Amino acid sequence: MAASSKPVVLVVEDETSQREVLRYNLDADGFDVVMAEDGEEALLRVDEESPDIILLDWMIPLVSGIEVCRRLKLRSETRAIPIIMLSARSEEVDRVRGLETGADDYMVKPYSVIELMARVRTQLRRSRPSSVGELLEYEDMRLDSESHKVFRGGQEVRLGPTEFRILSTFMERPERVWSREQLLNRVWGRDLYVDTRTVDVHIGRLRKALMSHGGADPVRTVRGVGYSLG
Incomplete structure (x- = not known):
C-alpha cells in the first residue's frame, strides 16, 4: 500500500x-x-x-x-x-x-x-521539518528522517515505515491532538480507503516499540478525539 x-x-x-x-x-x-x-x-x-x-x-x-x-x-x-x-x-x-x-x-x-x-x-x-530532512527531537527521543532512524534514551528503536511516519507527524507538532481521520490523511493519504481502526493498530505497535527499552508511554490517548505526543 x-x-x-x-x-x-x-x-x-x-x-x-x-x-x-x-x-x-x-x-x-x-x-x-x-x-x-x-x-x-x-x-x-x-x-x-x-x-x-x-x-x-x-x-x-x-x-x-x-x-x-x-x-x-x-x-x-x-x-x-x-x-x-x-x-x-x-x-x-x-x-x-x-x-x-x-x-x-x-x-x-x-x-x-x-x-x-x-x-x-x-x-x-x-x-514540516521531517520532509526536508531535518532532525526532530522531543524529550528523550530523536528522529532522523534522512537515515530513517529513531533513538530513545540513546538506544535505537526499530520502527516499521507506517509507525515511523506516525511518529514523525507527532514529533513535528508535539502535544497537538490528532484525530484518527487526520492521521489517516497525513500518513496513508486522502485517496486511499483505510479503516480508522487501522490507526489504533499502528499506534499500539508504535507504543510497544517506543517502550521496548523501558520508559513511560509517550503517546497520549485523548478519549473521543485521538492521539498526541505528550
Whole structure:
C-alpha cells in the first residue's frame, strides 16, 4: 500500500487560471495540493485536511483572505500553520496589514512562480521539518528522517515505515491532538480507503516499540478525539 509522505498545501484562490497554475507547479514540486475557492471553504478544508502550509488570496468570496488568516491565527490548533498571503495590493500599508494579521509571508500579484515555490519550501522547514530532512527531537527521543532512524534514551528503536511516519507527524507538532481521520490523511493519504481502526493498530505497535527499552508511554490517548505526543 502506498503511503502519503507529501507535504499538504492548501491553495485558496477564486480565479480558476491562478488555481490551475499553482496546482500544476505544486504538484510538479512534490506537494499534495488541496483547493478552496472561497473563505468558508478554506476554513472547512483546514479542519478536514490539516495542511502544512496555506497559500491564501486576499480577495476571495464570502470570507476575505485577511479574515481567514485572522481566524486561523487566533486558534491554537491552527496558529502554527504558515500562511503566504497572495494579493494584488502592492502598497506598503497592505503588506503591513497582512503581516500584522498573522501572515508569515506576503507576495504581490503578478508574482514569480519560481520565487513562490522557494518561499513555500522555506516556510515548510518550520511546519514540516521531517520532509526536508531535518532532525526532530522531543524529550528523550530523536528522529532522523534522512537515515530513517529513531533513538530513545540513546538506544535505537526499530520502527516499521507506517509507525515511523506516525511518529514523525507527532514529533513535528508535539502535544497537538490528532484525530484518527487526520492521521489517516497525513500518513496513508486522502485517496486511499483505510479503516480508522487501522490507526489504533499502528499506534499500539508504535507504543510497544517506543517502550521496548523501558520508559513511560509517550503517546497520549485523548478519549473521543485521538492521539498526541505528550
